[in-house]
Amino acid sequence: MQDLVRLFGYTHGLKRTFGVIALLSVVTALLNLAPPFVMKIVTDTIVAGLGTHAVNYTYIVGLVVMLLVISLVGTVIDNISGVMGDMLAERMRKQLSTRYYEHLLTLPQKYFDTEITGKIINRLNRAISDVTQFLQFFANNLLSMLLTVLISLGIMLWYSWPIAVFMLLLIPIFVYITAKTSVKWQKYEKRKNKHYDIASGRFGEVVSQMRLVKSFGSEQRELRGFDTRFAKMVGITKQQSTYWHEMNALRGVALSVIYALVFGTLFLQAASGTITIGEMVLLIALVQQISGPMQSMSFFIDRYQRAAANSKDYAEAMAEQPEVVDETGKVALDAQHASVQFNGVSFSYADKKQVLDNISFTIEAGKKLALVGESGGGKSTISNLLMQLYRPDSGYVRIGGVDIQTATQASVRAAIATVFQDASLFSGTIRENIAYGKPGASDDEIESAAKAANAYEFIAEFDKQFDTEIGERGIKLSGGQKQRIAIARALLKDGPILVLDEATSSLDSRSEAVVQDALDRLMHGRTVLIIAHRLSTIAHVDTIVTLRKGRVDEIGSPRELAKTGGIYAQLLELQAATTDKAQEKLAEFDMAA
Incomplete structure (x- = not known):
């Protein structure tokens, strides 16, 4: 419930609309209670008239007209309230969706590195759909139903306190059964959501990479995995539904027993003259008035449980700490003709595995530096640190002598242009x-x-x-x-600084030549950091930095490093070889032949 209340707190400007709907609900509830009183008056009038053989037909017709007017007014108000409730729900959908998207855009890169895309999307869809449906029901029906129940119980208490007591007993019974049901139901729902997130996440990946799936003939394998997840959901739903309907059956039994006591008491009181026939009709009508809301309570409970369960996922995402971007007191970076310097930079991901260990190197302004190292050796991490997607655990990154942590994030990212291996x-x-x-x-x-x-x-x-x-x-x-x-x-x-996750490694020779020509034009006059995937394209860079197990192994020009016998020299030898073993070794360094 706390998460659901917090979710409503993410909406703004809806209180006035909700207040109008609440007022219309009060009017609707009062109008719903008028017909039972008219029926009481009509019944007593007919019974009295039959006794004296002088039925006032004009008076009865007038009461019938009154019923018609009440019904018509109630229909108009109910539909106006319904339109307002629908608009309230849609406006809430808009605000919750926008707030969620806005918050996602502020989260650090590490959040998206560990979350399944399908889960991020499903979390929004589930919460928005179920919460807005609950709100629609709440605004359009619940308040009116609660007022109808409370006022009806008050009237019953006035005419026959035993009837009021019997009907009042339903409330604690329903609350107890509902409270017992809710916790277990939400646990089932959480298990279902887990399988659904995985299945839909994989579904999105398959659709976006259909050519890969078809080229490997994996259609049936992917379908089996998808079907297995949904089969598990079906199994969990069976357990969830069986449990819920067992509890709902208990509510139904309680309702039936109470109604038997109520009608038995009413018939005995009318037969003994304790209440008039008209009053019996009034009380029966009021019991029927309460019966509708009590029967609808099951639907309300179902809507509430779904909203409460799925609002937790939404609330958890909204509770994620955003990327700290305090631009107060920070300088706007001037990166024109600026050098890039990594000094003593170390970095670990959330799993605490150290990726970079005391990395230091400098890219002079207008020069090109290439990173060479084993797959997973920290090359991409270095570019991510430069773009402020992560922060170093220690050490600093400077652009033009300015620590980028002291510069505004907007100016840092505006200074850097990127071309990745995946064009994105x-x-x-x-x-x-x-x-x-x-x-x-x-x-x-x-x-x-x-x-x-x-x-x-x-x-x-x-x-x-x-x-x-x-x-x-x-x-x-x-x-x-x-x-x-x-x-x-x-x-x-x-941007005066270019990060180039070499964009030609996966292209054919003709495309590579055209793209390389464009890249040469792009690199001209810029300070360039290249993540190397093909030795031929870094033969003319100014500096190569080789990485070994997260540390700088060698720094030098291509000509210098070709003579040292280090990683770069070994890769040159492997590239010249034609054996499968040589190609496998190149692949370990993310290198194309």
């Missing part, structure tokens, strides 16, 4: 992807960047040219085309 494009148009690093770029700027990246020629061949939709992750483009779009994006951003 978004669905949308070519224009939108090139302009991603500079949203306000003019058409001329976008076109110039495309030309400099050797992308203009193939873009011009499309019917819609720059307005061509490229599909999810650029699926409609070839590898070389995607890389050239990524290079155009980096060119347009025009």
